[in-house]
Amino acid sequence: MKSTFPSDEKLGNKTGLILFAVALGLRIAFLVQSQDMPSFFAPVIDAGRYDDLARSLAQGGGLGGDLFWQPLFYPLFLSLMYKLSGISIVFVKVLQMAIGSATCVLTAKLGLRLFGRRAGLFAGAMVAVYGPLIFFEGELLATGWAVFWSVALLLLFLHAEEKKDWWRFGLLGLLGGLAVITRPTFAPFFAASLLWLMLAGYQEAGGWRSLVTGALGVLLGFCLVALPVAGVKHLTTGDFGILPYSGGLNLYIGNNPDYCRTVTSRPGETWNRLVKMPGQHGVRSDPEAEEDFFLAKVGRYALDQPLDFASGLGRKTLRLLIAREIPRNVDVYLARRWSSLLHVLTWRLGGFGFPFGLLLPFALLGLVTAWRRVPWPLLLFLFLYSASIVLVFVSARYRLPLVPALAVLAGAGAMNLWTWWKQKALRKIGLALVFMAGVVMLACLPGPFCEEGSVSEAELYLAAGAFHERHQHQEKAIALYQQAAAIKPDFFEAHFNLAALQSKHKKHDAAIEHYQTALKLRPDLADARASLASLLKLQGRNAEAVAELRAYLKLRPKDTKMRNAMGEWQFAAGEAKAAAQSFRQVLASQPDQPSTLNNLAWILTGQEDPSLLDAKEAITLAERACELTDHRWAGALDTLAMAYAAAGKYDEAQATAKRALDLALADGNQKLTDSIRQQLKRWQDQK
Numbered sequence: 279m280k281s282t283f284p285s286d287e288k289l290g291n292k293t294g295l296i297l298f299a300v301a302l303g304l305r306i307a308f309l310v311q312s313q314d315m316p317s318f319f320a321p322v323i324d325a326g327r328y329d330d331l332a333r334s335l336a337q338g339g340g341l342g343g344d345l346f347w348q349p350l351f352y353p354l355f356l357s358l359m360y361k362l363s364g365i366s367i368v369f370v371k372v373l374q375m376a377i378g379s380a381t382c383v384l385t386a387k388l389g390l391r392l393f394g395r396r397a398g399l400f401a402g403a404m405v406a407v408y409g410p411l412i413f414f415e416g417e418l419l420a421t422g423w424a425v426f427w428s429v430a431l432l433l434l435f436l437h438a439e440e441k442k443d444w445w446r447f448g449l450l451g452l453l454g455g456l457a458v459i460t461r462p463t464f465a466p467f468f469a470a471s472l473l474w475l476m477l478a479g480y481q482e483a484g485g486w487r488s489l490v491t492g493a494l495g496v497l498l499g500f501c502l503v504a505l506p507v508a509g510v511k512h513l514t515t516g517d518f519g520i521l522p523y524s525g526g527l528n529l530y531i532g533n534n535p536d537y538c539r540t541v542t543s544r545p546g547e548t549w550n551r552l553v554k555m556p557g558q559h560g561v562r563s564d565p566e567a568e569e570d571f572f573l574a575k576v577g578r579y580a581l582d583q584p585l586d587f588a589s590g591l592g593r594k595t596l597r598l599l600i601a602r603e604i605p606r607n608v609d610v611y612l613a614r615r616w617s618s619l620l621h622v623l624t625w626r627l628g629g630f631g632f633p634f635g636l637l638l639p640f641a642l643l644g645l646v647t648a649w650r651r652v653p654w655p656l657l658l659f660l661f662l663y664s665a666s667i668v669l670v671f672v673s674a675r676y677r678l679p680l681v682p683a684l685a686v687l688a689g690a691g692a693m694n695l696w697t698w699w700k701q702k703a704l705r706k707i708g709l710a711l712v713f714m715a716g717v718v719m720l721a722c723l724p725g726p727f728c729e730e731g732s733v734s735e736a737e738l739y740l741a742a743g744a745f746h747e748r749h750q751h752q753e754k755a756i757a758l759y760q761q762a763a764a765i766k767p768d769f770f771e772a773h774f775n776l777a778a779l780q781s782k783h784k785k786h787d788a789a790i791e792h793y794q795t796a797l798k799l800r801p802d803l804a805d806a807r808a809s810l811a812s813l814l815k816l817q818g819r820n821a822e823a824v825a826e827l828r829a830y831l832k833l834r835p836k837d838t839k840m841r842n843a844m845g846e847w848q849f850a851a852g853e854a855k856a857a858a859q860s861f862r863q864v865l866a867s868q869p870d871q872p873s874t875l876n877n878l879a880w881i882l883t884g885q886e887d888p889s890l891l892d893a894k895e896a897i898t899l900a901e902r903a904c905e906l907t908d909h910r911w912a913g914a915l916d917t918l919a920m921a922y923a924a925a926g927k928y929d930e931a932q933a934t935a936k937r938a939l940d941l942a943l944a945d946g947n948q949k950l951t952d953s954i955r956q957q958l959k960r961w962q963d964q965k
Contacts, residue, residue: 289390289398294383297399301382301406304619305375308412309368311617315738316758317417319367322741323545323607324348325418330748332356333365346511347565348522351460352420367418374422378415381422382406384429385682389689391436392651393644396696397689404685408633409623410603413610414675420460421675427457427464428659428679435471435655439478444495450475451499455520459507461679462521463666470662471655472496517566526569526576527553532671533576535583537590538728541671544607544737545744546771593727597672598664601635601721602626602730606673609733629722634677638721639714641684644691646713652687659683673729736766740775747779755779763792770799774806786813804833808840811847820851838864842874849877854886875903876914883920893925912941912950919954923961932961 312318321329331345335357345353356370363369386402405411414421430453438446454472457464476489504520512518531540531552543549556571557563580587603610603624614621625632645652660683667676691710698706743758756779762772777792793810797803811826827844831837845860861878864871879899884891900918907914915938922931935954942950 289383289387289395293399294386297386297402297406298379298383300403301379302375304407305378305412305415306372308617308619309371309375309416311619312416312613315613315616316742316761317608317738317745320742320745320758321367321418322738322745325608326741326745328353328356328418329367329745332360336360336365346515346522348524349420349459349461350507350511350520350522351456352423355423356418370418371416374415375412377426378411378422379406381426381429381682384426384433385685388429388433388436388682389686391433392653392656392686393648393690393693397686397693399689400692401682401685401689404633404637404688405682407623408637408681408685409620410610410633410674411678411681412623413613413620414678417608419675421678424457424461424464424679425682427453427460428663429682431457431464431468431471432655432659432683435475436653438492439475439653442492444491447492447495448499451496452502453499454496455500455503459503459520462525463663463670463676466666467659467662470658474654474658515565523565523569526572528670529576530572532594532669533587533590534579535586537593542729542732545741591668594668594672596724597727597729598668598677599638599721600631600724600727601629601638601718602631602725603634603674604672604677604727604729605733606671606675606729607733608738610674612733612735612738615735629725630718631722635718635721637681637684637688639717640688640691642687642691642717643694643710643714644687644689647694647710648687648690651690656683656686734766736762736769736772739765740769740772743775747775752779752783768799770796770803773799774803777806778809781809781813786817789813790817801829802833804830807833815847820847823847824851824853836867838868838871842871842877845874845877849881849886852886854881854890857881858890870902870906872903872906872911872914875899875906876911876917879903879921880917883917883924885920891924893921896921897925909937910941912938912945912947915941916950916954919957928961932958935961 317325320326327348331353335345335353359370359373360366382402382405385405386398388398389401390398411422411425431450434446434450434453438450450472454464454468458468476492507520508518511520531543534540539548540552543552556568559571561567561571597604603626605611610620610624611626614624623633660680663680670676695707695710698710739758739762743755743762746752746758747755756776759772759776759779762769763776766772773792773796777789777796780786780792781789790810790813793806793813796806797810800806807826807830811823811830814820814823814826824844824847827840827847831841831844834840841860842864845857845864848854848857848860858878858881861874861881864874865878868874876899879896881887881890882892882896882899884893897918900914900921903914904911904918909915915934919931919935919938922928922934935958939951939954939958942954
């Protein structure tokens with residue numbers, strides 16, 4: 279099936295402006311419709327992290343190591359836009375929609391250059407109405423820029439091959455550097471395409487001179503981006519490089535024996551366990567060391583279980599090619615409920631997903647029928663960028679940079695079908711339709727995968743609530759947490775967050791209720807038990823507080839601070855014997871805790887329970903507490919006085935009590951002062 283396309287055509291300024299305007303109009307309509315989405319003004323997960331970094335930079339915060347956890351380009355871009363707009367999220371989103379509209383025009387230019395005007399317009403129009411792309415361009419994420427770089431780089435490679443000017447090579451290096459610090463997954467494609475370009479230049483004209491000139495131009499452009507980034511990273515972290523520290527963790531998330539657990543982990547308990555793995559294995563708290571830890575784990579996994587590793591790559595390849603959109607923290611299908619436009623432009627029916635389920639068969643038809651006209655950079659991009667994604671893990675937003683290139687091929691496929699229709703070449707049309715139907719079937723069959731449906735509406739409200747809580751919009755945060763709990767009553771994170779926030783606002787009854795609900799759902803939530811115990815203690819419900827603290831200590835038996843509190847609460851609840859046992863457990867691991875020594879000594883004076891009297895040990899413990907506090911703690915001296923009295927040493931008791939009285943008076947402790955005076959009077963009367 280030979281393909282023929284018109285050549286030497288131009289898109290035209292008017293046509294380009296119309297395409298840009300249509301694309302921008304659709305994107306603005308989506309923004310207007312989606313303003314009620316909980317995360318519209320409350321960026322969540324990765325977008326929330328970018329927002330925090332950008333706000334800090336825009337408000338004069340210094341460059342820190344956190345800036346290099348993820349790729350650097352987007353937080354710098356976002357901070358600049360915040361600086362210009364006074365931290366306006368709407369301003370940034372509108373600007374990103376304009377960048378996305380420019381991507382549509384560039385896609386049309388690329389399609390026109392390769393396959394003619396109609397194919398280019400088809401490709402540009404397809405990108406203009408591509409629902410998932412419109413959605414992610416409206417998020418505070420680097421997706422829109424990554425898609426833009428993909429088209430711009432392909433066009434530049436083709437221009438540089440045609441006209442080997444040094445400034446074109448320099449611009450190519452500059453854009454390549456920006457692409458790599460936006461998404462490191464561009465690096466393999468950029469390097470391979472440069473090699474192709476250099477070899478092509480060497481073979482066609484100029485020889486070594488052309489090769490050296492091109493290489494120097496690219497190197498200069500790339501260094502204009504890379505050297506400042508590497509320099510700033512060296513100044514802030516001590517490391518010299520341009521890649522983010524998250525690379526090792528992301529590679530591990532996508533390559534381990536428990537893929538579904540890691541790839542569906544969300545900020546919170548499961549994510550915290552994941553990022554704390556290096557520390558649990560004795561790795562120092564350092565981003566580079568932690569990255570090396572995860573890289574080493576992936577290496578061992580590949581060497582020890584090569585078949586499982588290869589099988590995982592195969593499963594991720596299926597995820598790349600399926601018709602549906604794979605979620606990662608945010609789900610484009612979930613966002614449809616807030617936009618009727620997105621509802622039309624993005625949907626799924628069974629295993630079929632629109633629009634990728636339509637784009638892929640057209641693109642493969644174009645590749646098969648027009649392969650002679652497909653340039654090497656386009657092929658290298660499709661293969662190497664896809665391989666880079668598959669090596670890590672696949673998600674909707676990471677797949678999107680492939681869309682313009684696929685749209686260009688789809689334009690070729692569509693124009694071939696149109697040509698055959700006009701020629702009445704029914705056999706070719708039939709074969710093409712059968713081929714496309716087979717592609718659709720293959721793209722719909724795999725799955726469902728564990729990532730699909732893993733992001734719920736309740737999680738979106740929870741994440742938006744967390745944003746508002748960080749920014750001190752407490753009432754808004756409470757309302758969003760309540761909405762999350764209403765949507766998903768068994769969502770323990772929503773109840774936990776509600777309880778913690780209401781506790782801060784002194785709404786203790788409501789906080790206790792939500793802590794109790796969270797603990798019914800997840801009895802192993804140690805932090806919830808500790809917080810609930812504290813609230814119960816504040817309300818004077820000592821017995822309940824002790825019960826909760828006892829349950830907490832079963833989960834975290836080595837927490838001596840809370841075990842000491844347990845003893846104090848048991849003592850307050852009249853359980854002196856149990857309190858003494860708790861204090862002894864604390865002293866077994868931390869023998870020089872003054873407060874614990876004093877508390878146990880007091881119990882052993884027999885003041886609360888005569889059956890627990892042990893005057894000798896009480897004196898030993900109280901003397902040690904006084905030594906550790908340089909005899910400047912009135913409470914410890916008072917306990918020592920009582921221990922002396924319990925042993926019948928009244929002279930020592932009175933002398934020690936008088937020293938305690940002087941300190942209590944100096945401290946203004948009226949309650950202890952009155953108690954010591956009464957005790958001194960009793961001892962005087964006993965004489």
